[in-house]
Amino acid sequence: MTATTLRGRSLKTSAIALGLALALSAPAAAADLVISNWDGYMAPDAMAAFKAATGVSGEVVVHATNEEIMGKLVASGGKGYDVVFVSSPFAEVLNNLGLIETIDHAKVPNLANLYPEAAKLPHDVGNNFSVPYTWGTTGLCYRSDLVKTEPASWNDLLAPSDALKGKTTMLATDRWLLAAGQLAKGYSVNETDPAKLAEVKDLLISAKKTLLAYDDTTFYSKLVSGEALMVQAWDGWCNYGIAENPEIKYVIPKEGSDLWVDTMVVMKASANKDAAFQFINFMLDAKNHAWAAQNIDYKVPNKPAMESLPADFLAKFPNMSMPVAELVKFEQLRDVGDAQRDYSKIVSEIKAAQ
Numbered sequence: 001m002t003a004t005t006l007r008g009r010s011l012k013t014s015a016i017a018l019g020l021a022l023a024l025s026a027p028a029a030a031a032d033l034v035i036s037n038w039d040g041y042m043a044p045d046a047m048a049a050f051k052a053a054t055g056v057s058g059e060v061v062v063h064a065t066n067e068e069i070m071g072k073l074v075a076s077g078g079k080g081y082d083v084v085f086v087s088s089p090f091a092e093v094l095n096n097l098g099l100i101e102t103i104d105h106a107k108v109p110n111l112a113n114l115y116p117e118a119a120k121l122p123h124d125v126g127n128n129f130s131v132p133y134t135w136g137t138t139g140l141c142y143r144s145d146l147v148k149t150e151p152a153s154w155n156d157l158l159a160p161s162d163a164l165k166g167k168t169t170m171l172a173t174d175r176w177l178l179a180a181g182q183l184a185k186g187y188s189v190n191e192t193d194p195a196k197l198a199e200v201k202d203l204l205i206s207a208k209k210t211l212l213a214y215d216d217t218t219f220y221s222k223l224v225s226g227e228a229l230m231v232q233a234w235d236g237w238c239n240y241g242i243a244e245n246p247e248i249k250y251v252i253p254k255e256g257s258d259l260w261v262d263t264m265v266v267m268k269a270s271a272n273k274d275a276a277f278q279f280i281n282f283m284l285d286a287k288n289h290a291w292a293a294q295n296i297d298y299k300v301p302n303k304p305a306m307e308s309l310p311a312d313f314l315a316k317f318p319n320m321s322m323p324v325a326e327l328v329k330f331e332q333l334r335d336v337g338d339a340q341r342d343y344s345k346i347v348s349e350i351k352a353a354q
Contacts, residue, residue, distance in 0.1 A: 014202070031059035033275050036069055037085040038062065041133075041262075042283065043291045046087035050282050058273045066090045073099060078267035082276045088123045088261040089175070091130040092335040100129050101266040105196040107277035110284035117328045118301035121261060123335075130263035131280050134236075134298040137257040137322070137330060138176055141238035142230040144225055145247040154253045157230060160208040166209045167229040169222060172214035174347045177204065177335050180232055183255045189331050192339040201346045215350065223248050234260070235319045239297035242317060250319045259330040261301075295319070299327070 035047070039062045043049070052111040063069035066087050070326065078099045080171050086094065105111055111119075111127065118132045119125070124348060140151045147164070151157065156334035158180065160168055179189040181200035191197060213219075213227055220241030233241075238250040264283065266276040282288060287307035292298065293339045294313060299320055314321050336343065 011231065023150065023159065031277055032056045033058040033082045033272055034080060034280065035060045035083045035085075036062070036063050036081050037100065041085060041292070041296065043288070043295070046288070047285075049288075050279060050340075053282060054275070056278060057246070058279065067128050070094075072273040073267070076269075078269040080269075081267050082270040082272050083279050084265050084267060085133060086263060086265060087333075088130065088132075089119065089333050089335045090287060091265050092123045092261045093122075094265060095129045099268055101270065101273055102129060103127055103280075104264070104273075104277055105178075106107070107274065108281045108284065110281045113284050113286055113289070113302045113304055115301050115303050116323050117324050118277050122332050123261070124263075127218045130197050130265050131284070132301045133262045133264050133283065134292060135259065135261045135327065136235040136299050136321070137252055138171075138179065138232065138234050138260065139250055139257055140230060141220065141223060141233035141241060141248060141250050143245075143247055144227065146229050146251055148324050149224045151230060151251055152254050154255050157232060158184055158203060160230070161213075164229055166212055166225070168211055169209070169213050169219045169228050169231040170211060171216040171219075172216045172234050172236075174343050175235075176232070177347055177350070178343060179258050179333070180204070181207075183253070183257070186255065189258045190336055191336045192336055192342070194342070197342060197346055201350060208350060208353060213263070218245075220248075223270045236296060236298035237323075239317045244295075246316075252291065257330045259328060259332045261332065262298075278318075 033056060037060055047060060051057050069084060069086065071269060073084065073094065074097065076182035114132065119127050119271060121132065124130045131142055140157060142151055157168055157224050169311055170180060178200060181204045182189050182191050184203065185196065185199055187196050188201065215222065218230040219233060220237055223231060223241045224244045234251055238248065241248040265282050266273060270276050284302060286308060289300050289302040293300045293305060293309055297317060299322065
């Protein structure tokens with residue numbers, strides 16, 4: 001397992017696997033179920049194993065980003081898809097639009113494998129319309145052999161020392177780019193107050209002058225090569241760097257992190273809802289969910305799956321052992337409604353600033 005083979009698996013990337021996603025984006029009519037997921041986000045033989053276990057055939061189509069699949073779902077009213085993997089703010093939007101089905105808990109008994117905290121996530125308390133698949137944090141990933149002092153604050157990235165200027169990267173995706181500034185200012189990662197957002201914009205424009213790049217997809221490779229020394233990173237993607245160089249470390253700044261959650265949802269337009277629930281139940285099997293943890297290098301909200309992970313794997317990637325009680329203290333990214341337009345405008349202004 002190498003980081004290179006894993007790089008197409010993230011919910012947040014804005015470009016990875018795009019060609020494959022476009023080539024496979026049309027649902028296949030022959031399958032009983034059509035599953036839309038990020039590339040590599042479940043075992044390659046998952047659908048064959050699911051058919052062997054249930055007799056239900058499934059076709060996996062790939063989406064590269066949340067935004068890509070949301071466009072298709074909204075345009076089609078969800079028709080042509082049965083189960084879709086989306087990040088929690090997007091699940092929240094789909095629910096508000098009336099496009100996803102209520103989860104029938106009686107048909108998903110493996111929900112019992114989830115940590116109790118996974119049923120109390122603010123975006124969907126009780127797992128009424130979404131089922132958590134992976135979760136984690138966003139922090140600082142850095143070369144401990146080349147950075148003199150361990151970073152402790154988001155300001156170590158946003159106002160770096162002279163030695164780090166030109167050797168840092170930030171995430172390009174709107175919500176996570178803004179979150180770094182929001183957290184540094186002590187604000188909510190869902191902040192909508194215009195005055196506070198203006199402060200965040202000014203801070204991030206200042207930070208831009210010190211950056212090597214905005215980078216959602218190759219930042220861990222830049223750390224491995226030494227081109228970058230410190231980057232804003234999702235915990236699992238930092239693990240890809242750690243897999244290649246153990247001198248790479250991950251830390252959550254003192255101001256905190258967001259809690260990101262990837263979920264599975266069932267489309268209301270699905271003609272195969274019972275089979276869709278069977279599929280979600282299959283993915284929540286402890287063995288199947290443990291595959292995700294070991295091969296995506298993301299924490300999963302499945303207690304027996306996490307408890308089955310080998311000790312040497314956990315030792316190699318320390319952030320995988322973060323206690324659930326600590327993880328869920330962080331604020332989830334939420335649907336900010338009309339304020340999303342403000343977020344997008346601010347990010348455009350930041351990136352256009354000289």
